[in-house]
Amino acid sequence: MHDFAAKLQQPALWPAVRDYVAWQRRARAATAAGQPLPDLPDRAPLSINLDLTTACNYACDHCIDWDILNQKQKHDDELLRAALERMVPRGLRSVILIGGGEPTLYPGFVPFVQFLKQLGLQVAVVSNGSRNDRILQAAQYLGAGDWVRLSLDAASNDLWRRMHKPQKATLTLDEICSFVPAIKAAQPALQMGFSFVITWRGGSRGAVEVHENLHEMAAAATRAAQSGFDYISFKPFLERQDDGAEVLDPAKVRGELAAVLARIEQGLRASREATAGFPGFRVVVSTNLRVLLAGTWRDYTQQPRTCHMQMLRQVLTPLGTFNCPAHRGVAKAQLGKAELWAVPAAGQAATAGILGRFDAGVECQQVTCLYHGANWWLEGLIEAGADLPVELPVEERRDWFL
Numbered sequence: 464m465h466d467f468a469a470k471l472q473q474p475a476l477w478p479a480v481r482d483y484v485a486w487q488r489r490a491r492a493a494t495a496a497g498q499p500l501p502d503l504p505d506r507a508p509l510s511i512n513l514d515l516t517t518a519c520n521y522a523c524d525h526c527i528d529w530d531i532l533n534q535k536q537k538h539d540d541e542l543l544r545a546a547l548e549r550m551v552p553r554g555l556r557s558v559i560l561i562g563g564g565e566p567t568l569y570p571g572f573v574p575f576v577q578f579l580k581q582l583g584l585q586v587a588v589v590s591n592g593s594r595n596d597r598i599l600q601a602a603q604y605l606g607a608g609d610w611v612r613l614s615l616d617a618a619s620n621d622l623w624r625r626m627h628k629p630q631k632a633t634l635t636l637d638e639i640c641s642f643v644p645a646i647k648a649a650q651p652a653l654q655m656g657f658s659f660v661i662t663w664r665g666g667s668r669g670a671v672e673v674h675e676n677l678h679e680m681a682a683a684a685t686r687a688a689q690s691g692f693d694y695i696s697f698k699p700f701l702e703r704q705d706d707g708a709e710v711l712d713p714a715k716v717r718g719e720l721a722a723v724l725a726r727i728e729q730g731l732r733a734s735r736e737a738t739a740g741f742p743g744f745r746v747v748v749s750t751n752l753r754v755l756l757a758g759t760w761r762d763y764t765q766q767p768r769t770c771h772m773q774m775l776r777q778v779l780t781p782l783g784t785f786n787c788p789a790h791r792g793v794a795k796a797q798l799g800k801a802e803l804w805a806v807p808a809a810g811q812a813a814t815a816g817i818l819g820r821f822d823a824g825v826e827c828q829q830v831t832c833l834y835h836g837a838n839w840w841l842e843g844l845i846e847a848g849a850d851l852p853v854e855l856p857v858e859e860r861r862d863w864f865l
């Protein structure tokens with residue numbers, strides 16, 4: 464899921480990588496010679512996170528995007544569609560509808576999904592589950608390769624309510640999960656995930672202490688399998704530090720870190736055991752949880768100076784266009800306004816600008832970066848200087864989400 468270097472070698476994505484590497488080499492040579500930078504190739508990012516809205520109908524203690532929720536800024540729907548239409552012929556392949564905000568609250572969410580699919584894009588939706596009727600309506604337009612992931616984080620109705628504080632007083636986790644069979648029946652090829660951010664005592668959002676949920680891991684896996692989800696995905700709780708970056712902060716685990724990690728390991732084991740009888744159901748461990756458990760998470764905070772993923776994957780929000788999900792809404796990570804890519808040359812100029820000025824070695828030194836391996840792989844290709852082949856002997860898996 465998170466082997467981005469492998470994904471980038473697929474035939475559908477490789478030409479963009481090749482063009483980018485060639486441009487970086489020319490740009491570095493021009494800088495060394497004191498000459499102006501060459502123009503970026505006439506390309507757009509391969510994949511975007513698209514926050515359709517900052518509105519949210521929950522008030523989760525553990526929300527990483529708390530500071531950017533429920534803002535006045537909105538997308539200009541027509542301009543947003545124009546931007547996407549211009550990005551597709553320039554290489555855009557996939558869109559993850561996510562937030563900072565609950566995507567299904569966007570007026571016209573269902574027709575927007577239809578529009579994305581008509582453009583031939585792979586589409587994913589990350590939702591809080593509160594408006595699964597909209598997901599059900601949109602399912603007819605989705606298909607193989609697309610996915611929907613619901614951020615649920617609990618097994619019991621009680622803990623789920625305390626963690627998420629939904630505006631609708633009667634909404635329950637039971638009701639949310641009851642939609643899954645209907646969504647799967649409407650679109651069997653669609654992958655549906657139950658997302659579980661693991662929280663522990665000591666974690667906080669500012670002064671707000673989060674509810675611990677790691678004791679409900681196995682019960683949540685059982686609920687996910689019984690409800691008809693295809694997988695449950697476990698990931699660790701992230702916090703936003705003062706400069707806006709999303710970071711993993713194991714130092715804030717109250718009590719013995721080793722004891723908490725042992726409980727998480729036990730939760731994963733119990734989750735696998737509890738769901739062993741459900742054929743095809745998967746227990747997925749996120750990259751940052753894997754490196755936290757392995758004790759190697761600090762390795763993932765060492766980034767090259769240039770984050771190459773800024774060219775290949777960007778974040779479009781009503782607040783502006785940003786270089787990375789880990790810096791969503793942060794001024795120094797902003798490329799431009801929301802619909803920057805409505806003028807592709809402007810998007811390319813802004814991308815070249817941030818590639819030059821954003822020092823990931825400094826700005827991301829606390830971030831356990833999921834793109835760490837892909838960034839160093841790209842840095843190696845650029846520095847190697849050898850011609851890159853036009854094609855690689857890599858199978859096309861049609862997994863274009865970055």
Ligand code: SF4
Pocket residue numbers: 766770771772773786787788789790823826827830832833834835838
């Ligand atoms: S180095 Fe990683 S965290 Fe930093 S901007 Fe790039 S992808 Fe994001």
